[in-house]
Amino acid sequence: MKQISRLAGAVAAVVSAFLALAVGSLVAAITDVVSPLNAVGGEFIDHTPRWLHDWAIEQFGTNDKAVLKLGMWVTIFVFAAVLGALAVRRPWIGAVGFGVFGLVGAFVAVNRPASSAGAAIPPLIGAAVGGAVLYFIVRPRPIEIPGESRVPLGWDRRRFLVSTSVALGGAVVVSTSAKAIENRRTAELTKSAGKPLDAGTVPSGPVDTAPPVPAGAEVDPNTPFVTPNDDFYRIDTALSFPRASPDSWSFDIEGMVDSPQTISYADLLGMPQVERMITICCVSNEVGGKLVGNAVWRGVLLRDLLDIAGIQDGAEQVFSTSLDGWTSGFPVEAAIDGRDSMVAIGMNGTSLPLEHGFPARLIVPGLYGYVSATKWLSKIELTTWDREGYWVPRGWSQQGPIKTQSRIGFPRSRSSITPGPTKIAGVAWAQNKGVAKVEVRVDEGPWLVADLATDVSDDAWRQWVLDWDATPGDHVIEVQATDKTGYTQTAERTALAPDGASGHHTIKIKVK
Numbered sequence: 045m046k047q048i049s050r051l052a053g054a055v056a057a058v059v060s061a062f063l064a065l066a067v068g069s070l071v072a073a074i075t076d077v078v079s080p081l082n083a084v085g086g087e088f089i090d091h092t093p094r095w096l097h098d099w100a101i102e103q104f105g106t107n108d109k110a111v112l113k114l115g116m117w118v119t120i121f122v123f124a125a126v127l128g129a130l131a132v133r134r135p136w137i138g139a140v141g142f143g144v145f146g147l148v149g150a151f152v153a154v155n156r157p158a159s160s161a162g163a164a165i166p167p168l169i170g171a172a173v174g175g176a177v178l179y180f181i182v183r184p185r186p187i188e189i190p191g192e193s194r195v196p197l198g199w200d201r202r203r204f205l206v207s208t209s210v211a212l213g214g215a216v217v218v219s220t221s222a223k224a225i226e227n228r229r230t231a232e233l234t235k236s237a238g239k240p241l242d243a244g245t246v247p248s249g250p251v252d253t254a255p256p257v258p259a260g261a262e263v264d265p266n267t268p269f270v271t272p273n274d275d276f277y278r279i280d281t282a283l284s285f286p287r288a289s290p291d292s293w294s295f296d297i298e299g300m301v302d303s304p305q306t307i308s309y310a311d312l313l314g315m316p317q318v319e320r321m322i323t324i325c326c327v328s329n330e331v332g333g334k335l336v337g338n339a340v341w342r343g344v345l346l347r348d349l350l351d352i353a354g355i356q357d358g359a360e361q362v363f364s365t366s367l368d369g370w371t372s373g374f375p376v377e378a379a380i381d382g383r384d385s386m387v388a389i390g391m392n393g394t395s396l397p398l399e400h401g402f403p404a405r406l407i408v409p410g411l412y413g414y415v416s417a418t419k420w421l422s423k424i425e426l427t428t429w430d431r432e433g434y435w436v437p438r439g440w441s442q443q444g445p446i447k448t449q450s451r452i453g454f455p456r457s458r459s460s461i462t463p464g465p466t467k468i469a470g471v472a473w474a475q476n477k478g479v480a481k482v483e484v485r486v487d488e489g490p491w492l493v494a495d496l497a498t499d500v501s502d503d504a505w506r507q508w509v510l511d512w513d514a515t516p517g518d519h520v521i522e523v524q525a526t527d528k529t530g531y532t533q534t535a536e537r538t539a540l541a542p543d544g545a546s547g548h549h550t551i552k553i554k555v556k
């Protein structure tokens with residue numbers, strides 16, 4: 045019997061694993077269920093320890109998902125290579141290995157939130173195809189007696205090269221088809237996502253529009269007052285966009301309410317809507333970080349919707365679930381105390397972009413996104429504090445009010461500027477309270493009161509600017525904000541967890 049080399053076995057197994065994943069993705073795309081890789085990736089995300097999550101966001105920012113996918117490919121290929129090397133001697137090892145991967149994938153996929161039994165099929169078919177191909181390539185076969193017309197002992201290598209190349213080519217074709225189907229689905233969704241809301245095609249209820257942003261609201265040259273949709277930070281646990289067509293989508297209001305409601309996209313459009321300038325912020329935003337953005341959100345006020353449903357006595361928490369099973373919850377008061385909490389369908393004049401929650405999401409002024417801003421909304425339940433949102437068992441506080449904060453936008457940290465009169469500028473935010481004062485100090489000198497830009501809304505950030513005569517040398521610049529309740533942000537630096545970073549944004553610059 046003639047065996048192929050261990051290296052060849054490893055290569056064949058890596059190709060077979062690629063084929064298995066490609067077939068899994070294609071079957072998933074055709075049957076419209078979660079792909080095996082996304083299921084396992086999602087499971088990994090849900091079990092990522094906090095330090096790793098924070099580290100990943102810090103290192104890779106919003107590229108964390110691309111890095112995760114790359115990491116998964118590499119891990120799978122390393123496992124496959126080892127399996128393949130072992131399978132050269134014992135071909136059954138390869139088959140069993142692929143079988144185990146298929147079963148684990150199927151188990152994970154079926155048990156993902158909002159998944160179904162059908163999600164087991166893609167990993168099983170993928171593993172079966174990959175395992176069979178690997179077995180076919182590495183199985184021992186009788187040595188051919190070299191005939192006169194053949195290169196002696198060349199048969200094995202040629203056969204290996206041919207079968208492995210065919211498998212690789214097949215995998216490329218299959219994965220390209222899977223991608224094409226997935227892209228078509230996303231394109232179908234983006235036909236309505238991120239598009240002008242008042243194009244006249246949809247009848248809309250009255251909209252209480254937001255006034256245009258006054259020119260005086262923007263004084264930080266590095267921070268547009270309204271964050272464009274394309275530049276708006278994106279944070280979520282989703283590896284692919286939840287499937288929701290505005291024609292069939294609806295969300296439920298249920299739990300401790302008098303009359304449960306099911307509300308469609310058309311229902312929302314037909315109701316009175318508001319447009320409000322609201323700054324949202326991620327609890328994972330480091331002091332001075334970029335996970336904060338300001339947009340004109342348009343939607344139906346949550347208190348109007350809850351009025352229709354009727355909140356029952358004893359309800360403590362507005363608990364919401366996304367189409368992909370993510371959850372968050374905040375106090376009932378935040379929905380009805382007069383602030384503009386809403387089920388949003390629009391962002392900066394367009395329907396919600398897919399990545400920001402199309403068809404609809406929650407926006408609650410003054411609360412971090414992780415407790416309130418559910419994208420791809422599927423359900424709102426009125427309940428008690430017994431229910432815990434996604435991040436709570438993962439070490440974050442159940443209550444997440446946004447901390448009063450400020451950020452220096454100009455000059456940039458670690459930049460060099462020329463001596464002479466200049467400006468120090470930035471933003472400050474204290475949603476649902478408003479910014480009353482911003483102070484800056486240079487080299488731990490006295491706190492100097494900055495000029496505040498035009499106040500647009502207590503729920504939106506406020507820009508500020510301070511004239512400064514830059515003298516040559518190294519300088520440290522520090523900022524602090526005071527909100528309209530009279531609270532001045534603390535200088536004490538805390539970690540992100542459990543309820544958001546505190547401390548002064550402090551930068552070092554050179555003047556020369």
Ligand SMILES: Nc1nc2c(c(=O)[nH]1)N[C@H]1C(S)=C(S)[C@@H](COP(=O)(O)O)O[C@H]1N2
Nearest residue numbers: 277278279280281326366370413414417419
């Ligand atoms: N479905 C879903 N909604 C979600 C999340 C998520 O992981 N899944 N993350 C939340 C968090 S932590 C934040 S900070 C905001 C971010 O919203 P954005 O991506 O539109 O900026 O969305 C919130 N809504």
Ligand SMILES: [Mo]
Nearest residue numbers: 326327413414
């Ligand atoms: Mo967040």
